[in-house]
Amino acid sequence: MSTSAPAPRKSRSSRTPALRKTPTGISGLDEVTGGGLPAGRPSLVCGSAGSGKTLLAMEFLARGAAQFAEPGVFIAFEERAEELATNFASLGFDLDALVKQKLLIVDYVRVEPSEMLEAGEYDLDGLFIRLGHAIDSIGAKRVALDTIETLFSGLQNAVVLRAELRRLFGWLKTKGVTAVVTAERGEDSLTRYGLEEYVADCVILLDNRVEGQTATRRLRIVKYRGSSHGTNEYPFLIDEGGISILPQTALWMTYKVSSKRVSTGVARLDAMMGGRGYYRGSSVLVSGLAGTGKTSLAAHFACVAAERGERCVWFAFEESADQIVRDSRSIGIDLAPAMKSGLLLVRAVPPAAFGLEMHLVTMCKLVNEFAPESVILDPISNFSVVGTVFEVKAMLTRLVGFLKSRQITALFTNLNIGGAAPDTTATAVSSLMDTWLLLEEIVSGAERNRIVQLLKSRGMAHSNQVREFLITDQGVELRDVYVGPSGELLAGSALMVQRAREEAQAIVAAQDADALKRELDLRRQAVEAQITELRAAFEIEEARARRAAGQAAAVSAALTHGRDQMAEHRQADAESTDDAALPGPGGSR
């Protein structure tokens, strides 16, 4: 890139208003650093053994060469050039090809304490010349020094060495190269030999922690002078594609929202949501006890997505892909064609395979690669084996943000534990969700029946009705639920019995009504005669009755007010006209 040409002068004149950055090309790192590493300056990458320092350094160079046409020099103090080439080939980088194209030079600096007898004063000009020659011979814009503190084991004169390292980092700036310097993590300091003193611009810490029984790699920008940067620990993954860092999308609250809808796959469920289904890009929680039909709803959703020609990733934390296909087929949903056509990807992941962070990174990576319109996680409750409710929620918050930022509709199922109060995971994560479907079971007679209700659905008019949820061999069907005589929900065959009973009662009632009507006609005639007779007497009493009625109305109006208002009322009265307060009701205080 032509951007790095004026680097040396600029970096020497200390502060320039806008810090130029060199993109690393490493998945996620440029987001976290707001564009890459400080251009023309050295950055320090520290971490314990096996934390991925060398890979980060090498990937910085390999991607710089391959993606940004910036040649690079890799000075290896630890691994031999051939070992490096082998390691990187396994990560998909052909170092030899890059070397042949003059985009990369790898130099192994051998530091053998036994071969380094010191007899007098020296400096590290040999290293400078070596590095300078390599930089100049290919016009390198990037440099990696891995791990330069190895020199401390080879050279005894630490005073000289420190002075030389300080000079080296200054010299790198004058060369205008963007450098990655790796260093071993120290016990009390960032690096064992305090290299952070010399590299003041950008310090990145890599970490590989074991929590519980799972290891998670994390990256943190400890310092980035003159630039804003994410301050969190970002989990990252090393796999056959190199490093992928998952940014905790700080922008996740600013994503675009869609007003488009996607079908749930169940017509009556769509109907409960104004006839149109979920919002595209929304998050849906389907929670319920075991066997209430969560996975069936997910299958509908996946199936209808494929019918629209959309891609869907199904993360299965409980079942294999085969089992999902088989079980779905038993209820009339055939997922096999969608899988065959590549629209549906079922990824079965044992929840305990790795930590939550790793799950998150793995899922996000697959989502990035597969670019689905929808994602299913079935069930998220299984994450409880690798994290607390709080941790699971934190992870899902980020996943939801990630998916929303890509307008991916997500369906999460959650297995509720029977007997427990409203399930903790579901409750905890429900606030993240735009739509919450609760599947329940009711037992009546000797059978269990499923009911579904839409507990919430943000941004849309939705039904507050409870529906019976039937799993038939044609898939899920919803039906109206009947409320029994004493207010309980009825479903299933109890429902049918109840419906028959109600029909019978309706006929009886209609017949009764006819008879009653005839009887009433007769009685009306008799009554009307009496009425004429009574009217005269009635009119005499009417005047008095009207007065009494007026009083009674005042009392009953007062009574229909709330208690507080009553109290106020009484007090007000008490103040104005002592005992003219209301008679009776609140006598005792």
Added chain:
Amino acid sequence: MSATSKRTAPEAAPPQGEERWFLRLYVAGQTPKSVAAFDNLKRICEERLQGRHTIEVIDLLKKPRLAKDDQILAIPTLVRRLPPPVRRIIGDLSETERVLVGLDLRPREQ
């Protein structure tokens, strides 16, 4: 290794004839350290090797490629290429005792 050091002991000239010494001194320009190193090396060789030696001075500023090819890190670096095994000493060679040890030239009586 110990056999080599015995053979090169300075007092008794090696009976099987003169062993050639080939030494390379890597420097980077005419710096004080480089100049001191060359002077020190020359003196030690003249005292101990009596003309059986060849010193080649390599200025890495002129031949930077050799820094990589010959694994040079510190300057000055002295490499004993002959007799085997290869020995490396870094510094301006002002610490004569250490140089002698490094080159296996340390007198036996000390």
